[in-house]
């Protein structure tokens with residue numbers, strides 16, 4: 165029965181792979197979004213903390229305002245304004261596919277006018293608008309927008325994406341720009357990790373994963389192993405004429421000449437984005453020990469860019485001999501580096517590991533309960549079976565280990581943690597309570613809904629959680645107030661130390677006006693000149709509200 169099932173799975177996986185290549189729309193050739201030489205500052209599917217980088221970052225010479233040209237005929241389909249994320253972004257629909265332009269400085273005038281009207285009509289800064297095909301048609305090579313540094317961007321650049329027409333699948337745009345980008349430099353690996361399977365494998369006689377540094381391409385030490393093991397790699401890519409570092413395009417791992425893992429980054433969907441939590445070793449990441457890509461598939465990691473469905477990357481070392489391992493990493497231009505090393509099969513005892521609990525199955529619902537705390541992990545939220553325990557004193561501690569030796573258990577979309585509001589918060593209004601996670605800098609806000617003496621929040625990883633109180637209003641601090649009138653511009657520092665999300669509303673003489681917020685800079689601004697306001701004395705009022713409903717108010721009469 166088991167065999168039949170895995171064969172069905174295999175066939176299905178192969179069908180899906182075939183299906184994907186057929187689904188790629190005919191895109192033709194795309195022109196450059198700029199009239200100057202292309203240099204990239206980020207590649208497609210680069211590893212970020214909680215997602216893959218969905219496109220290419222084009223450098224704009226360190227300045228904002230460069231003219232972006234449309235890469236193909238189409239129409240402006242969507243405009244978005246966010247305080248973080250993409251900042252200002254335009255989505256252009258083409259014949260069967262879509263391109264996205266993010267971190268813009270300005271929209272073209274016609275779109276800017278329409279967005280602005282929407283912002284005033286709806287009295288909000290953040291917008292997500294859709295347009296009809298006839299509204300803003302664009303031609304290949306036509307001016308589209310001004311490149312900038314808005315949203316979660318750290319330096320001027322254009323973030324460019326290539327998607328299917330539903331907007332859900334992100335393709336690697338580099339094939340269309342390969343000839344415009346010079347890349348003769350191969351990726352380089354800096355270290356290899358070896359993961360023994362908990363209770364079934366050992367490295368250097370131990371059950372903990374072990375890191376081996378690569379010096380000039382040579383491993384710093386010999387890998388002695390026994391039983392089931394898998395590998396991880398820390399590597400970056402480089403390109404000509406820049407000092408930026410990029411992600412890899414392809415990774416292949418072979419043992420004794422047999423391919424056992426392959427990863428190639430051509431396309432993935434938004435729903436796969438958080439699978440990065442399973443593709444990257446989170447325990448090492450959190451400990452600041454580097455970014456290691458697993459060269460094996462965790463059981464619940466269905467990432468479509470893993471091209472080896474039949475081989476999950478696990479290797480069985482059951483003979484006392486030399487096993488030859490080769491890892492090949494490559495960029496899209498075909499530059500590649502090969503790392504050859506050996507694993508020495510050394511029989512060693514594989515002790516029964518110490519576990520905080522019996523393994524919980526990733527493929528079923530799990531509930532952990534103790535006096536004062538409850539954790540609900542829905543089926544499919546863990547990437548592997550894991551041993552996980554919950555303890556409660558004045559804080560709640562979740563500790564555990566993943567079955568395949570990862571010490572840090574993460575949840576795909578999240579698990580539900582409920583904590584009982586104890587005596588220490590008795591009498592505090594329930595809307596002022598939140599669950600925070602303990603870190604190096606104290607408690608960081610997670611969220612929480614209060615019901616019947618309990619607070620429940622969605623958490624993404626194990627750790628120490630506690631109920632905290634926020635009765636402190638957000639920081640709404642005027643910046644260089646003395647020069648506001650002279651510059652016709654109002655600037656605030658806006659943030660909240662405890663409960664991060666802050667909303668705001670600004671009025672002039674009792675009427676809504678458009679304040680703009682940049683979350684990364686914590687800057688809330690209002691520009692009189694952009695708002696077409698009659699001169700005179702204006703009564704300005706700004707209200708900022710945090711997630712616990714605490715408000716800060718600033719009022720002032722300003723001459724303009």
Ligand SMILES: [Zn+2]
Nearest residue numbers: 206220221323
């Ligand atoms: Zn980007």
